[in-house]
Amino acid sequence: MKKLHTDIVIVGGGIAGLWLLNSLSKQGFDVLLLEADSIGGGQSVRSQGIIHGGIKYALNGVLSQASDSIKDMPLRWKKCLTGDGELDLRGVTQLSDAHYLWSQRSLGAKITSFFAKKAMSGRVDSVATANYPAVFAHPEFKGNLYKLNEIVLDVPSLMAKLTEGYQSRILKIDTKHGSWTKNSDGNIETFTTAAQQLNISAQHFIFAAGEGNGQILEALNIERPKMQLRPLHMVMLTHETDLSIYAHCIGASSKPLATITHHLNADGSFTWYFGGDIAESGVERDSAAQIDKAQQLMAKILPWVTLKNPIWSTLRVNRAEPKQSGLTRPNAAFVHSEDNFSLCWPTKLALTPDLSDQVIASLAQRQITAKFKLTEQHLQNIGHPQVAATIWSKQ
Numbered sequence: 001m002k003k004l005h006t007d008i009v010i011v012g013g014g015i016a017g018l019w020l021l022n023s024l025s026k027q028g029f030d031v032l033l034l035e036a037d038s039i040g041g042g043q044s045v046r047s048q049g050i051i052h053g054g055i056k057y058a059l060n061g062v063l064s065q066a067s068d069s070i071k072d073m074p075l076r077w078k079k080c081l082t083g084d085g086e087l088d089l090r091g092v093t094q095l096s097d098a099h100y101l102w103s104q105r106s107l108g109a110k111i112t113s114f115f116a117k118k119a120m121s122g123r124v125d126s127v128a129t130a131n132y133p134a135v136f137a138h139p140e141f142k143g144n145l146y147k148l149n150e151i152v153l154d155v156p157s158l159m160a161k162l163t164e165g166y167q168s169r170i171l172k173i174d175t176k177h178g179s180w181t182k183n184s185d186g187n188i189e190t191f192t193t194a195a196q197q198l199n200i201s202a203q204h205f206i207f208a209a210g211e212g213n214g215q216i217l218e219a220l221n222i223e224r225p226k227m228q229l230r231p232l233h234m235v236m237l238t239h240e241t242d243l244s245i246y247a248h249c250i251g252a253s254s255k256p257l258a259t260i261t262h263h264l265n266a267d268g269s270f271t272w273y274f275g276g277d278i279a280e281s282g283v284e285r286d287s288a289a290q291i292d293k294a295q296q297l298m299a300k301i302l303p304w305v306t307l308k309n310p311i312w313s314t315l316r317v318n319r320a321e322p323k324q325s326g327l328t329r330p331n332a333a334f335v336h337s338e339d340n341f342s343l344c345w346p347t348k349l350a351l352t353p354d355l356s357d358q359v360i361a362s363l364a365q366r367q368i369t370a371k372f373k374l375t376e377q378h379l380q381n382i383g384h385p386q387v388a389a390t391i392w393s394k395q
């Protein structure tokens, strides 16, 4: 049995775990990340990659708390992408420098004047007809179009970038297959995997395993906080097209009818990935009914788009979050620190920098300082996980 002593063990290699691996290593901590399957293969690579600034939470014409906590995120991410931020994300593929918002018909006066308000300046801009992206430059389009200060990232390239320089620190270990020990104070002492002949101890453990946090809480007999899962039934339309789209379509309700992002496949075709209300309300529908619904929606919201060789499919995926009353959406990144562990859910890819701030503050509050230094030799002969591909690129 090989014994590994380190400062921080992170469980889960999605956006939360990878960001923390980078930010805590930069703080001088010795960090190991344990990933059960593939890097980003949970929610992260299935996400739409939009670095939200919160406008979609303000469609009822009110700047809510959810909208407020996320408003600084686009700028933080943009700084990272140009090499001026807390992490160096230069080289990550940016799919779009903006996300758009369109309505089928003219928007009401309330929301138009709300978007024009000072508080929204820099977050929402109206777009002159001459500058419409090609997909909206059609005489049949009679609605309003706004440009949001929200970039869209290619998530597999983001995941790959966050592993750079840390490959030897990311170990392929599923903590489901192993056992945890605690000391008499209730602090977590070790994780042991007999199959991999490893015994790992740390000053602090961070659980960033998305949906997998549920099983970890059970294994460690941690009653609270609890996890909630909010399911989605996403739709994928793979087709040959010259039109790219990164946009929310808004209807009468305060939730986008659909949020569509555009992704290139290896064979030159593109996948339009549909989230928003169609994915939330579609969880009760089977795949065929969900595709039918999406086709009706397309005919209603983008009637001028002609599809060439379309292939429709769907994907079920859960959002894993801290439990809220009434299964509502949490407003901010979530970190709960207790004894020598922190439990994390970013709740949005975009909010991960905020999650990292909270973890760093909690370690500082606990006066945890760097103590250990594992070498490459200690980590020899332990397997490493691959970065996950998107679902559509595997079809």
Ligand SMILES: Cc1cc2nc3c(=O)[nH]c(=O)nc-3n(C[C@H](O)[C@H](O)[C@H](O)COP(=O)(O)OP(=O)(O)OC[C@H]3O[C@@H](n4cnc5c(N)ncnc54)[C@H](O)[C@@H]3O)c2cc1C
Residues within 6 Å of the ligand: 011, 012, 013, 014, 015, 016, 017, 034, 035, 036, 037, 038, 039, 040, 041, 042, 043, 044, 045, 046, 047, 048, 049, 050, 051, 052, 173, 174, 175, 176, 208, 209, 210, 211, 212, 213, 215, 216, 232, 234, 275, 317, 318, 319, 344, 345, 346, 347, 348, 349, 350, 351
């Ligand atoms: C369809 C969809 C679209 C979304 N779109 C957006 C968007 O456009 N913008 C945005 O900001 N947010 C978006 N989100 C939310 C965002 O994707 C998530 O908040 C974020 O990716 C969660 O990251 P995570 O690292 O917590 O979890 P995950 O990405 O799920 O990663 C958890 C990792 O832990 C690993 N793991 C699990 N159990 C164990 C274990 N026992 N041992 C070791 N490893 C384990 C898993 O294999 C996985 O790799 C979207 C979510 C979904 C579902």
